[in-house]
Amino acid sequence: MLSDTEKQALQDLYRLLAQRLPHFRPRAAQRQMLAEIAHTFALAREASTDSPAVVDRVNSGRHIAVIEGPTGVGKSLAYLLAGMVMALSRGKKLIVSSATVALQEQLVNRDLPTLIEHSELDVSYALAKGRGRYLCPYRLYQMTGQDTAADLPFDRQFAIWDHKPLQGELSFLRLLAEQFQAQQWSGDRDDWPEVIDDRLWQKITNDRHGCLKSRCPQRQQCPFYLARDVLEKVDVVVTNHDLLLADASMGGGVVLPAPSQSLYCIDEAHHLAKKAVGQFAAEHSLLQAQSWLKKTTELLNRCLSFLPSADAVLLTQDTMQALHDELSQLHAILQNEARFTETDNPAPWLFEQGLLPEGLAVVAGNMALMSASLMKQLTTCGEALLEARKQHPDDELTIDHYSSELGMVMGQHERMAAVWQHMAQHVEPPIPPIAKWITQKREAKKVDFMISASPISAASALSQTLWQKVSAAVLTSATLRSLGKFDLLLQQTGLGWLDDVRCVALPSPFDFAQQGELYLPPMQANPRDSAAHTAEIISILPTLIDTAEAVGSLVLFSSRRQMLDVAAGLPPAWRDVLLVQGELPKAVLLAQHQQRIAAGQASVIFGLDSFAEGLDLPGEQCVHVIIAKLPFAMPDDPVGQTLAQWITARGGNPFLEISVPEASIKLVQAVGRLIRTERDYGRVSILDNRLLKQAYGRQLLAALPPFRRI
Structure with a gap:
């Protein structure tokens, strides 16, 4: 109490x-x-x-x-x-x-x-970030040959690179190292003044498997541990x-x-x-998984002299070879699969309600068992390296390097194991299924496949x-x-x-009936007819917005294509007042909008879903919010499709159970861009006749703030 x-x-x-x-x-x-x-x-x-x-x-x-x-x-x-x-x-x-x-x-x-x-x-107080936002100094020094990593042979030094680093990459990494050593950069990726390429950053950050923790020679200056120490205080x-x-x-x-x-x-x-x-989803590429298995085999061969039992290494290598062979067979099967060979851009192979065909179910079961076994065996090898460090004090640097690399490849194999645990999982109703799908990827002359799985409910x-x-x-x-x-x-x-x-x-502090009004124009076109609906929006917008009035308007679209088509179809004079999302950085766009209003000019923003939430345009900056179309999300992604299949199989209606309720939330958020303070005023116009013609439209209207209807 x-x-x-x-x-x-x-x-x-x-x-x-x-x-x-x-x-x-x-x-x-x-x-x-x-x-x-x-x-x-x-x-x-x-x-x-x-x-x-x-x-x-x-x-x-x-x-x-x-x-x-x-x-x-x-x-x-x-x-x-x-x-x-x-x-x-x-x-x-x-x-x-x-x-x-x-x-x-x-x-x-x-x-x-x-x-x-x-x-x-x-x-x-402090801001907490994931390990992946921080530099790993140990890895950076490996890359640049500085500090304790300077004595590492070249082939070991760059073992975690997919290719020999280019001179420009090395020069940039050395700049990072110099700034970090001089304490002019914190090691936080977000503090570097420029964007660091993702592929390059992955080489100098770390995960929980690759981190040497207390054994790391750079532990005292590690940005992640320094930040975590702060969190504890x-x-x-x-x-x-x-x-x-x-x-x-x-x-x-x-x-x-x-x-x-x-x-x-x-x-x-x-x-x-x-x-x-998204957090519990997992995916991996077949070819990349095979590549990591080969790298792991090579790494264990280098570690062999420090491991007490060659039998354990041989057993692990046997498991990796079996995994490699299973992946090769799966790759061959998928290359001959009709759905991938009969078109240049095949859609993902989605398994209805997460049920795999018999052949793939066997593969998934084998892969789940072997990948889980591999993780245990690699963990055993990692623990053995810890013991070897005590017995070979003169080789601590080399052993630590091997431990770091072993941890890094374990992170890759953990992702593979997570995928196949999902793929092999079979659940019985009423438990929601796992969404499972395979996507073909073509890069140059190589054909690869992405294996993906995700729960449909968290x-x-x-x-x-x-x-x-x-x-x-x-x-x-x-x-x-x-x-x-x-x-x-x-x-x-x-x-x-x-x-x-x-x-x-909680009740709103705003008097919506006095501060705002809701207008539903008599639209003729069905929003499902995109061309006709777009043409009608182009026709009606000039009647809704007076471009001579020095106020701001926000027009929200569910489709980028429709937004661009409407922008292109408006009279030329509109270009002087129009700001379209994507044509400028968001901060620049909003600054221009505010400058126009302050200068006594009209300004109209065209935006998508991301502008329907969190955008704050108080006062004259936004006195009219126009919503082009009800924000229904079509389940066109594998997770959404599997969820829809599951609801249908249970006798439900995915549109009414998921699409309409989610659209209600988005619609309320979009409408919420209008009244931001007790002094704001304005109008919301919705250009979708389904609000008046469909039964669910009344539900959506009832959930909106109690604006005055006109």
Whole structure:
């Protein structure tokens, strides 16, 4: 329960912020959100996860709340203030996770410093990033021949390169090394002033397998470990959903603080389920897998003199040869598969409801067993190298180099093992299937195949890796309900399996009926007829937007093709006021838009889905939002198609169960670009007659803010 001391602290700090924060406006919804979060965190679990009491509480979900806080509520202040007070009071860390870099930067660069300064709370914070965002100095020095890696023979020095590095690549790597050694660069990829090529960066970063950890001679200056050491000391950790999910999938507490010792604020929570599906997906290329198997064989031959048992190495090499042969046979089978030979650009081979044909099912079973066995054998070899280091102190440098390379190839084989574990998995209804597909790739004269697999639902994975382990969690966003309900979010995240998860929809601080209006023009064309619909939009836009009026308009499209066709079809005079997404960097486009409005000119932005969320154009910058088409997402990707097949097989309707609810969320987000403050005003126009002609249209309209209809 929330203690009297905690209640008083929250009340006193909120009053203090109200006095000190410039432009602060007290909001009832913000105070309600603060109270909901504090009460949820007061139910944070304290006992071991093995305790029956904890199991009961996990099943009840009392330690988790879902809070929809519309624009203008002041969500970040509410969850940061409540989270910091409760974390300090309960001796826990506060972890704040977001889906976008923009919100992370806002939290770290603006919200947290401002809140701490004016509240005078003694709170420290840091931004958490994945290992892959940091330089591995050991690898960099291998590449450049500097420091302890200088004595490595050339063939070993560049063993992790697919090709001998070019002079320009070496020169750039040496520049990185010099800047890092001179402490003029932190080793954080995001701090380098220019974009570092992905392929080059992969050579000088590391993963958990390749890292030498405490044995690394560069451990004291390693950017990743220095950053992780900071995370252990601060009170608030700001991270992203990808790292949050990756840490959870490894058991939690690997990069981020342990879940049982943390309070979670998951902002932009409507992205969490899809992020999780992507986190648990896996894929690998047949030819690249064969290449890595050969490299691993060569590496083990070099390690042989330091390993106590040649038999173990031979057994591992036998497994790799068997895997190589199985992949070769699979490659031959796929090259002769009719669906790949009868067309130049074949569609992916998607296995309906994740069911493999008998022959491929046998291959998948064999590959799953052998790839899992290989991971165990390579782990044994890695442990043997650790022991050899103690017995051969004069060869520590060489052994460490081999250990690093072995870890790197283990990361590749782990991905292969994950793919085949998914491919071999067969589930029975009502459990959702695994999406499985094979894609042909052509590069020069080579024909390759990408083997891919992914869960279609993250509900089970999130339940096991996150909800059963967290001390307490709050999920929030401006839009979490679909068609006025939380059902879709609860289903996709696995929170629907918990009985007592609290769902709260906070009221908006805006008077929508007074500030805005909704207009549904009498459109004739069916949006499914793209050519006719586009022509009608070109015809009607000049009647909706007065380009002589010095205000901003935002026109949102679901299709890039339609956006470009409409832009090209408008009268020439429109080019003077039109800004089209993709023609300029986003920051430059928005700056030009703001400059035009400030100069007393009209400005019209054409944008896609990414402009329908998170774009903030207050006041005169946006007084008219025009939505060209309802944002239905067609299940044209393998995961979406498999999900649709599964719903259909259960007697459901994928369009009504998935497409319409997801479109509702996107439509509310798009409409939300209009009213950003209590002083904003304007109109929303939707150019899609299905809102009036289809039954689901009434549901979509009912979920929109209560604008005045005209």
